[in-house]
Amino acid sequence: MTAKLTTVRAGALTTVQDSGRYGHAHLGVPRSGALDAFAMRLANRLLGNDPDTAVLETTLTGCALQPDRAVTVVVGGAPCPVAVDGRPVAWGTPVGVPAGAVLDVGAVTAGVRSYVAVAGGIAVEPVLGSRSTDLLSGLGPSALRDGDVLPVGTPARQVATPVAAPWQGPPTELILPVRPGPRADWFTPAALHTFTSATYRVSAHSNRIGLRTEGPPLERAWTGELPSEGMVLGAVQVPPDGRPVVFLHDHPTTGGYPVIAVVAEPALAAAAQAAAGTPVRFTLG
Amino acid sequence: MTSHPRLTARPAGRHALLVELPDAERTAAFHAELLRRRAVGTLPPVREIVPGARTVLLDGVRDPEALARRLADWEIAPRAADDGDVVEISVRYDGPDLADVAALWGVGREEVAGLHSSRTYRVAFCGFAPGFGYLTGLPAELHVPRRATPRTRVPAGAVGLAGPYSAVYPRSTPGGWQLIGTMPDPGRLWDPMREAAALLTPGTRVRFVPTEDAA
Numbered sequence: 001m002t003a004k005l006t007t008v009r010a011g012a013l014t015t016v017q018d019s020g021r022y023g024h025a026h027l028g029v030p031r032s033g034a035l036d037a038f039a040m041r042l043a044n045r046l047l048g049n050d051p052d053t054a055v056l057e058t059t060l061t062g063c064a065l066q067p068d069r070a071v072t073v074v075v076g077g078a079p080c081p082v083a084v085d086g087r088p089v090a091w092g093t094p095v096g097v098p099a100g101a102v103l104d105v106g107a108v109t110a111g112v113r114s115y116v117a118v119a120g121g122i123a124v125e126p127v128l129g130s131r132s133t134d135l136l137s138g139l140g141p142s143a144l145r146d147g148d149v150l151p152v153g154t155p156a157r158q159v160a161t162p163v164a165a166p167w168q169g170p171p172t173e174l175i176l177p178v179r180p181g182p183r184a185d186w187f188t189p190a191a192l193h194t195f196t197s198a199t200y201r202v203s204a205h206s207n208r209i210g211l212r213t214e215g216p217p218l219e220r221a222w223t224g225e226l227p228s229e230g231m232v233l234g235a236v237q238v239p240p241d242g243r244p245v246v247f248l249h250d251h252p253t254t255g256g257y258p259v260i261a262v263v264a265e266p267a268l269a270a271a272a273q274a275a276a277g278t279p280v281r282f283t284l285g
Numbered sequence: 286m287t288s289h290p291r292l293t294a295r296p297a298g299r300h301a302l303l304v305e306l307p308d309a310e311r312t313a314a315f316h317a318e319l320l321r322r323r324a325v326g327t328l329p330p331v332r333e334i335v336p337g338a339r340t341v342l343l344d345g346v347r348d349p350e351a352l353a354r355r356l357a358d359w360e361i362a363p364r365a366a367d368d369g370d371v372v373e374i375s376v377r378y379d380g381p382d383l384a385d386v387a388a389l390w391g392v393g394r395e396e397v398a399g400l401h402s403s404r405t406y407r408v409a410f411c412g413f414a415p416g417f418g419y420l421t422g423l424p425a426e427l428h429v430p431r432r433a434t435p436r437t438r439v440p441a442g443a444v445g446l447a448g449p450y451s452a453v454y455p456r457s458t459p460g461g462w463q464l465i466g467t468m469p470d471p472g473r474l475w476d477p478m479r480e481a482a483a484l485l486t487p488g489t490r491v492r493f494v495p496t497e498d499a500a
Binding site: 137230259 | 295296298300301303332336337338340342344345410411412413414415416417478483486
């Protein structure tokens with residue numbers, strides 16, 4: 001028999017995430033998947049799980065879970081206090097949670113999203129090849145609510161001995177390397193210069209769809225309407241207010257605002273952990 | 286950027302190309318050619334092929350620049366009007382914007398059904414929501430603007446018009462399209478548990494069939 005986790009406290013926004021849905025973008029299906037893929041993979045490796053096994057992604061306030069059988073978990077990503085039945089336990093390394101005990105993942109002390117990996121993985125039914133919650137189009141399990149019960153898969157028989165885990169700290173300044181295009185020519189030369197030289201700040205309106213920024217608006221060379229076109233993960237879209245939005249994993253597959261540049265995918269893990277107000281710089285490279 | 290008399294390949298990050306075509310017809314032809322080449326194994330691995338109004342995005346490509354150079358040599362035949370699967374969608378022409386659309390078309394409201402259902406459409410691209418297809422096929426004189434004020438809720442199955450496109454809403458969402466009718470069985474449009482999740486995929490041809498059936 002495998003374990004089940006009962007949600008004692010769902011937190012502000014806790015979702016199931018794996019590496020996401022591929023191959024359905026032409027049907028309007030976003031990729032989804034863990035925003036901080038690096039943290040998800042490291043947490044899974046520490047438990048002997050396949051790196052892309054489904055985990056829980058919390059937002060700022062953590063969550064609390066009660067297993068009906070003993071489970072082993074890793075809480076990583078954004079640093080936070082972790083407790084089992086009120087007693088502090090280690091963050092970022094495997095921890096045993098006895099049957100009936102409550103694992104409390106506290107509010108982040110830095111960053112935005114903590115990850116809760118369980119040996120065996122979160123075993124909800126996959127939809128189109130992924131267990132990820134897709135907040136844009138509503139595919140996969142809905143965001144966690146108090147009382148929700150999540151099935152756990154069968155743990156790997158041999159768990160790798162944890163080595164020193166190279167967790168990345170949340171950024172104090174977010175540096176996003178970009179390549180111009182596909183619509184850099186829709187902007188004035190002055191806007192292109194501003195984009196790669198000004199300091200923006202992460203907006204509190206950011207979410208799993210996009211990292212919104214505050215800062216100097218980017219002026220378009222013309223104001224024509226862009227017919228809907230496909231959008232990639234990391235696309236920096238510029239809506240009419242001129243403030244760049246970096247598309248994250250739940251982004252729409254097509255859009256009608258010009259994309260000035262694209263952020264390299266490995267840099268998006270840091271973007272997922274950049275709290276509101278964090279300075280952002282876009283650099284060519 | 287690689288330019289060509291018929292297409293322009295624009296960079297979209299390290300692993301994608303946005304290929305821009307002169308018009309919707311050549312976009313459909315280029316998309317069909319991509320699918321043909323993928324089926325016969327002469328296209329390098331591409332994770333996502335996402336058509337837009339006048340573009341096709343190729344995402345998850347190992348060497349986008351090399352692919353851009355190869356595209357320049359492709360011979361792309363126009364897509365035959367009768368090429369592609371046909372899907373029939375029943376419609377009750379009872380939408381709340383029927384009178385407005387009739388006025389924009391300069392016809393009586395009872396004539397909208399005949400004008401809309403007498404042609405064959407093609408899914409140009411999908412987006413907005415899973416299962417939502419943008420259908421081309423209305424002649425320019427029947428294109429209508431979006432509503433000045435979008436609705437906060439459009440019911441699933443609503444058949445709408447906006448610009449050159451017709452579409453059916455797969456589920457209830459906010460929306461600004463002019464609503465002319467209702468598909469009685471909108472559950473056919475999208476079912477992620479079905480082998481083919483979407484009824485309307487890019488390239489599919491669509492006929493609207495007037496019906497009096499209630500939902």
